[in-house]
Amino acid sequence: MRPGVIEVGPQRYRESFGRYFEEFTVGDVYEHRPGRTITETDNIWFTLLTMNTHPAHFDHEYAAKTEFKRPLVNSPLTVAILVGMSVSDVSQKAVANLGWKEIKMTAPVFAGDTLYGETEVIEKRESSSRPEQGLVTVKTIGKNQDGKTVCEFLRTMLIWKKGFGPGDS
Known part of the structure; x- marks a missing residue:
């Protein structure tokens, strides 16, 4: 049986x-695939959902007058997609995102840009108040289809230990 499959x-x-x-393991790097191409619809829906009314995200005429010459993808959408891409590798068994x-x-x-993510484990420690859980800090880097870094962030999560999570029964 291949890794990642359990017999139930x-x-x-x-x-x-x-x-x-x-x-x-500190130092391990997970590459998140497949990539995710962001559409104009994704950007407009996210912009409306979050009530971000800055015209740089949805007004082509306004954006044409900026240094970018076209609408920018809403930055929190970029972060959200990169976090989502990393879930199965680093936070599927998280109790909580701590920050x-x-x-x-x-x-x-x-x-039209395609995002690719990778996440490095930079710190790991036992929880002092929750013996069935531990804290893991990771650094996620997002790159576009040209390999250019477009976003990076640190994230700390509280992660279940084996045998203690709600899905371990």
């Missing part, structure tokens, strides 16, 4: 996503 009964299997606290910091948008993202 006779001739019955289930994919097992995510990693337990014990399965993280994001050092969020940097290093290059513009436009409709």
